[in-house]
Amino acid sequence: MSVFDLNAVLDEAVDRHPFRPAVSCDGFETDFERLDESVEWLREELVARGVQPRARIGVCITDGWEFVLAFHVLARLDAVMVPIDPFDDVSLRGAGELDLHHIIFHREQDAVLEEAVALISGEAFCPMFDVAEVFTLVVVSVDSPLHVEGGLFLNELGFRFRSSVEVGARTAALSVGLELGPESRVMVCGPWSCPCAVLLLLACATSGSCVQVIQEPRGYGGVLESVAVVVGGSGGAPQSLGRDAIY
Template identity: 35%
Template sequence: MIRTPVSCSLLSAAHDSHGALPAVHTGDAVIDYERFYESVEWMAEQLASCGVTPGSRVGLAIHTGWEFILAWHSLLEVDAVTVPIVLDPRRAPAGSDDIGFVFAHIDQCVEVEDLVEAVAHQSRSRAMYRVADDFVLAALGGPDPVRGEGGLLADLDAGSLDTARQLVAEAEWVAEHDGLHRGARVGLEGDLGTRETMVRILACASAGACVAVDAPFGVPDWGAPAAR
């Protein structure tokens, strides 16, 4: 029997309960929960086809914009362990030996290539894939997953893993504690790759609230915003 990640059930439930409501708003474009869930499923399928498996550690180099929201949900959907990283052309991220993949925007392709070269001597194999037109995935040939469970590794040096189940439970508590409600608009700015913000993004999905973010790489072709 194939196990359905608990993180999948969060967005699936949001799709079922809040399908017509806005999920992500950026610039003058909006996408509802139904279409957003379809986009996440499509992205997750592409990540899986590139070798990302449950428990794979994926360094997420995107930190802002709607791309981050899509990437974060997609990595949870495929049951990967998300590791927020900063691409530094001068050195590889701390703990990169333990990362199997790097996921970035296509505009970060040069920085990703530099990272691949920096860790080449430690890799068993290397490959780069174009994912969903706007993204790039680099396989670094890192170690096999310790366990087949996704989640978040917010501090790679500390090595403390929050499982998807823990994150979803916390997100549901945050949604209730902060009074998030269906149709609410929640603006998020700055670095989205912090643990607090990543949980809040999940809380918005739990409550059926709309995440409003900037579009540093450009506004997507989602159409006009729904009436509010």
């Protein structure tokens, strides 16, 4: 892509490396072609529920595979994505100032859903819909004006908007700096709302690299234990690892 198009970030990888692994998580692995099929199916589900391009969508998901899927779906939709930590009250209140249209939760986080929605929206109740039997779509304010362009709000000491051009520049620098390519496997661990995790997902997609998801580690010791299991069973070390979804 000569000009970075967030909504086309998977296209080149699917065209060039359809059968190479895209995501590996907890013993499950999917290639770029199957990931693309899942993305398109879920995209249609969200569109049917009223999600529009340039709508501001909170992604309130801690689970790795589900975050990867939802993130790529919203990128395909050219939405404005706002990754949010559902267990961080400061983050939730900060996201509430962005006039969100919708929020997406993973169904396994139903225990915190109502409290998180109240902190973001300031309302005791918002309409909610099941999506694909895995996600909950919360309608916050469909009447809010759409954003002027697609991109990301990244929580870097406060939510700051990053346009597709800015995201593209940072993603390209990350790909070059890490020497990512179709043979690369990159470990990513939580929190998934971390800007580094988000940009690393995009860098992997644009370079045809495989995201090796580390599920909900409890501290850095938990990360190391998970890494030992993954590396011991994979026959080769992933390309990168860091403390907070960092490389």
